[in-house]
Amino acid sequence: MGIGPSAHGFSGKTRYLNIANNTAYLSELQAGKLAETIEELSLYDRFNEYIMTSLRTMWGTSLTKIESDFGKVFLTDTIKNIKPFIEKKWLENQSDQLVLTLDGKLFADHIASELFITEDDHLKY
Numbered sequence: 001m002g003i004g005p006s007a008h009g010f011s012g013k014t015r016y017l018n019i020a021n022n023t024a025y026l027s028e029l030q031a032g033k034l035a036e037t038i039e040e041l042s043l044y045d046r047f048n049e050y051i052m053t054s055l056r057t058m059w060g061t062s063l064t065k066i067e068s069d070f071g072k073v074f075l076t077d078t079i080k081n082i083k084p085f086i087e088k089k090w091l092e093n094q095s096d097q098l099v100l101t102l103d104g105k106l107f108a109d110h111i112a113s114e115l116f117i118t119e120d121d122h123l124k125y
Contacts, residue, residue, distance in 0.1 A: 005035075010049055015039045047074055048116040055112050060099035074117060081115050 002009035028035035090104030
């Protein structure tokens, strides 16, 4: 949840961002409005958002959730894409949870971006 000027939030299906200008933000709030822009996310955007946000938590990324929320193809791709990071010991699979190691935390953005899946990736199938 993002609260305040410039904050971003993610509901699982939409991403929103609050306007950055403090004065405008407060004026909108005083008028009873939320000063935000809402973006509907595609299945691929939701998956990538989940990877980016969950990987940075102490709980990690759930392979079970990937399969249930995004489907078997996303799970298969994720398992294939994590192999180099498991080998480098930057990522561990702990009971179906992908968790960054201490060294892996230094490369969190790189790892996340390598796990992202686009529609173009799936057009190859």
